[in-house]
Amino acid sequence: MKIIIDPRLAIASITGWLTEQYNVKFIWGKAATDVCYPTVYAGKEAFEADEIYVCGGADFETLYPELFTQLPLTRCKLQMIRLAAQPVDWRIGPMLCGGLSLLHYSSFKGKRFIGETEKKT
Numbered sequence: 001m002k003i004i005i006d007p008r009l010a011i012a013s014i015t016g017w018l019t020e021q022y023n024v025k026f027i028w029g030k031a032a033t034d035v036c037y038p039t040v041y042a043g044k045e046a047f048e049a050d051e052i053y054v055c056g057g058a059d060f061e062t063l064y065p066e067l068f069t070q071l072p073l074t075r076c077k078l079q080m081i082r083l084a085a086q087p088v089d090w091r092i093g094p095m096l097c098g099g100l101s102l103l104h105y106s107s108f109k110g111k112r113f114i115g116e117t118e119k120k121t
Contacts, residue, residue: 025049032056032063 018024030042032054040047040054054063061068 031059035063 015024015026019026027042027047030045032040032042034041035052035054037052038048038050040049040052056063
């Protein structure tokens with residue numbers, strides 16, 4: 001089942017709900033440069049927490065550059081656009097996807113993803 005939501009509304013709603021329900025503190029406008037539990041560093045600033053979740057989005061090579069260079073990664077992202085109706089024979093071209101979106105498409109079944117272990121036969 002897929003649903004479509006406005007990400008701007010969803011993020012605002014989810015962060016507000018987490019703050020109200022669980023007293024989660026979100027720190028916006030900072031780039032995590034190192035994580036050494038229980039401390040997260042953002043340049044010269046340090047933040048401590050019992051639980052740490054770094055949501056870096058597409059910028060995964062900044063925090064762990066050594067790991068990024070060791071893995072066979074190809075950067076890609078899903079581009080969603082809205083178009084007016086086009087002529088019947090008009091084609092947009094190849095589909096581009098990124099992140100966990102690939103798991104929902106049958107064309108990618110059998111492909112290995114980061115963190116997935118290889119099955120031994």
